[in-house]
Amino acid sequence: MTSGVIEIEGLRKTFHSLRRGRRVAVDGFDLLVEAGQVHGFLGPNGSGKTTTLRALLGLVRADDGRMRVLGAAAPEQLPQVAGRVGAIVESPQFYGNFTGYRTLRLLALAGGVPVSRVDEVLEQVGLADRGDERVKGYSLGMKQRLAVASALLKRPELLILDEPANGLDPAGIREMRDLVRALAANGVTVLVSSHILAEIQLICDHVTIISRGRRVTAGPVTEVLAGFDHNEHLVRVDDPARAEELLLAAGLTVTGHADHLVVSGVPDPTEVSRTLGEQGVWVRELTPLRPDLESVFLELTGAPAHPGVPRQVDGSTPAGGPAADQEIDLGVRGVDA
Amino acid sequence: MNLIRAELERLGARRFVQLMIVLLMLAFGVTAATTLAGSHQPSAVELAEAQRQAAANLRGMELEHERCLARDRGEPLPGDEGFYLPPDCSELDPALRDRLPVAADYLTGVFTFTRQAEPLLYFLVAYLVLFGFLVGASYIGADLNSGGVVNLLLWRPRRLTVLGAKLGTLLGAVLTVSVLASLAYLVTFWVIAQVAGYPGPTNAAFWADLGAIWGRGLTLVLLAAATGFAIATMGRHTAAALGAVAAYLVVWELGGRIVLQILEVARPDQLMLASYVGAWLAGEVRFWDSTACRTVVDSYCDGSYTLTWQPALAVLLLLTAGLSASAFAIFRRRDLI
DSSP states (O other): OOOOSEEEEEEEEEEEETTTEEEEEEEEEEEEEOTTOEEEEEOOTTSSHHHHHHHHTTSSOOSEEEEEETTEETTTTHHHHGGGEEEEOSSOOOOTTSBHHHHHHHHHHHHTOOTHHHHHHHHHTTOTTTTTSBGGGSOHHHHHHHHHHHHHTTOOSEEEEESTTTTOOHHHHHHHHHHHHHHHHTTOEEEEEOSOHHHHHHHOSEEEEEETTEEEEEEEHHHHHHHTOOOEEEEEESOHHHHHHHHHHTTOEEEEOSSOEEEESOSOTHHHHHHHHHTTOOEEEEEEEOOOHHHHHHHHHTOSOOTTSOOOTTOOOSTTSSOTTSOOOOOOOOOOO | OHHHHHHHHHHHTOHHHHHHHHHHHHHHHHHHHHHHHTOOOOOHHHHHHHHHHHHHHHHHHHHHHHHHHHHHHTOOOOSOTTSOOOSSGGGGOGGGSSOOOOGGGGOSSOEEHHHHHHHHHHHHHHHHHHHHHHHHHHHHHHHHHHTHHHHHHHHOOOHHHHHHHHHHHHHHHHHHHHHHHHHHHHHHHHHHHHHHEEOOOOOHHHHHHHHHHHHHHHHHHHHHHHHHHHHHHHHTSHHHHHHHHHHHIIIIIIIIHHHHHHTTOSOGGGGOHHHHHHHHHHSEEEEEOTTTTTTOOSSOOOOEEEEEHHHHHHHHHHHHHHHHHHHHHHHHHOOOO
16 A cells, blocks of 8 residues: 555546547546655656546546545545645746735735734745836746745645746746755645656656656656667767777667767676777767656657648657556555555 | 635626626616705695695595495495496595605605605616626626636636535625615615605505515515526626526517417417516516407406416526526536536
């Protein structure tokens, strides 16, 4: 029996529309977030991320599946734990003619949180000097900060952030990163969805990737990346053609490019330098090519567009890789039934 | 309680509500100022002359009734013999009249409270009905459209409680504004009558009638607010309520009425909501059914019929309760996306 802070198993949601017919948004999705994790939730546009978060928070009715938040069945028992969960879902909207302070004050009042907390969270998100301004004068990044402030009001044990870096400038993104790290250091479990994959890689210790409403991979970030490490190395030499011949003759897999070679399946790079050096071909550069989250994400979701063909929303394609319809087995512990 | 406090503050801070209250005060101020400017306190001579004219008119009515009764007794008719007398002398009986001539009827350029309180109150009720409907619709419509409800549900994931708190807050606030506005309104005109007009003969029956109109008017305001709230909730937008009312008025009250007349349907006014609103507000409304006497050629036929406040209240309550119940049922299951 797992004790996840968030447990989702077999979540299904289909939207029906007279105009557009039936659209499967989430199709048997599983997610497990354990206490203390900073968990990245990734997926292309329209892949079901926000629908999943909305279902988890009781804003969308799931057709099937089992969800628990902080041990409480969602959405039935959500009211019991709502005071311990801070969340922002997609770009939150606020009344333009209310000040930031008033916006938070009303939420604090409605949620039974001491109003004195408002100043603290405004300070925390960097809006202390702008809290008395009307929200309609806020930039997108400031509105995003206000949304995060609203999620922090309750001193949550679990923080769910949907695209928290949306609209933030580089300094704001760094502040958000520091904030999430600080919260995690204080024991707050964070589930963060974002398109800024480098950010996710920097702040998250675990990740789940969704495509076409299904989980395609999940696990610790390092393990996910390791699963896609093909032991590739970039090799630059003065005579690439000769080097390619030598490496192929040594039984290595080589891909030739205009000014460099990529050697695959080489756990130890000294094998490359020794093979070439013994034949008098001297290596100018030998760089390991480690996968980053972006390359893994694109490989899993099949997101790169074909040349000249604009990629459509959730244009995940199972062709050319283990995307969309099959999950990469990283030995991730599932949610017990 | 905190939720209601927060909702009350949110409602009061809304620009539209503030604008409607300013417009109410403006209309109130203009009406009071023009009344004050166009009225004067009647002199003793004016009052005596008006009382004399009222008494003379009353005497004339009594004489006419006397002549009619004399005709029925077969006695010679006093006065002008060419004057028309109805077959039924009770039609001329002053004692059976709705109201008898009073001095105020003969005062020119004098604001008389007892004569004008009723139409003034109807005007105020009409404004407050509009106020209640628009504020009710925009309060929830803007909240649903802007994501304010979603924000609130993240704090209080109890949909029916949140919607109920909003409706309760709305009705309480609208009732408070209506009571205060109407009391201030009537007191102001009472004072104007005292200092620059003529209060008129007031008695318990007058105050009871005025109180009944006031009470029914306030009830109508609350029903309008709940209706606007319910339609906007179902339509997710303020415009849904405005559109629904406009469509109803054009399609049914106007178009439907024409069709019913062409089809010669009996008592078409009974099928119109406006008839019930009028009947509720006025206590009763008399309508003429043009189809009732079509076959009667050789005898007296009264094609009129009356709608009283009791069925009117039942219709209005059923409609409002039905719309509100539907709104709650839809909101309970709706996907908030």
